[in-house]
Amino acid sequence: MGLALPAESASLWNTIRREAVVVAAAEPALAPWMHEAVVNQSNLASALAQLIATAISSNRDEKTVTRRIAERAYRDDPSLIEIATLDLRAPLDRDPACPGPLHVLLHFKGYIALQAHRISHRLWKGGQTELAREFHGRITQALHVSIHPSVTIGGALFIDHGTGVTIGEGVVIDEDVSILQEVTLSSLPECHAGAPRIGRGVLLSAGAIVLGNVYIGDFAKIGAGSLVLASVPSGYTAVGVPARLISSASDARPALTMDQFLP
Structure with a gap:
């Protein structure tokens, strides 16, 4: 399976954003989170940077730095978003209990752990091994999924449950x-x-x-x-x-x- 086309990523993101708008309107208690995580983000890269930073950071400063690292990775290597699209489609195709892509993005910790790993792997390959190890440690502690930064993973991986x-x-x-x-x-x-x-x-x-x-x-x-x-x-x-x-x-x-x- 080749990488997703940019148009596929944009189409999937539009679907996710529409779902978030519907959820925000139907469940006022969830509206602030839907806006922070999805509605106020400009694309899938922006949303993933936000979600990864939120998931693996323990304080505001750490979250800011983590988001910047993720944003830089997505900006410098667009293939990370193309492969994130393939990873997101995998549970939609394989899990009959999955209600939609918004659910994967917000509630499948295996998916977020995998995208955080892909950033740590890029850091590892680029020689930033200590930063990659820090990412790995925080992913493991927060999400209970431990993937060494050296690990090479092809597209459309589905980590079900993840723990x-x-x-x-x-x-x-x-x-x-x-x-x-x-x-x-x-x-x-x-x-x-x-x-x-x-x-x-x-x-x-x-x-x-x-x-x-x-x-x-x-x-x-x-x-x-x-x-x-x-x-x-x-x-x-x-x-x-x-x-x-x-x-x-x-x-x-x-x-x-x-x-x-x-x-």
């Missing part, structure tokens, strides 16, 4: 992946041979743990609570502790359908 997700240094995740709560991806503590690489369209079910220099092939499915210590071929399902291959996946695109049925 307890831990992704360690050096992990690489391809596009169209879905991750549920309490998933851990990390190198082995006693081994520095490498970190997991997650292929395109993989579904990582709740509580799954993937450790070491292993590759999870495209469109594979990892069952809930499984411990994966060896590579999984493309299209296969792995389940158990330690995980074993039980068959080719019955669903050709498990991350998109979110089908956690085990054949």
Whole structure:
């Protein structure tokens, strides 16, 4: 999946803003927040900068600095907004309980944690490693999602629920992946041979743990609570502790359908 076109980002933002106006009119108690978070913002980049700063800052000065860092990142690298659009569309396509894009933007902490990570990753690649680590620490503390700044993540990632997700240094995740709560991806503590690489369209079910220099092939499915210590071929399902291959996946695109049925 390629990056979203600027017109797609603008169209999605217009939809979000219209939804916020409706909510503000229907629920007066929410009107100040709808205006601060969405209605008074000029575009998705502005709204994300505001929401990230609000989510991971503990005081007004910290919030101001964080917002400026986010705004600078979006200004200097427009692809961050294009990929944020793909990430926002992912739960709309995959979560039947999701009422709309405004809900994702304001209430899916996995989405905000992911966008904050993308800024920390940009800082990391640019040599601002201490600032990237600070972002990482604040994201982890505030949102209970820990993604090391070195982690490379493709577009249209869906972090469902988000609590307890831990992704360690050096992990690489391809596009169209879905991750549920309490998933851990990390190198082995006693081994520095490498970190997991997650292929395109993989579904990582709740509580799954993937450790070491292993590759999870495209469109594979990892069952809930499984411990994966060896590579999984493309299209296969792995389940158990330690995980074993039980068959080719019955669903050709498990991350998109979110089908956690085990054949």
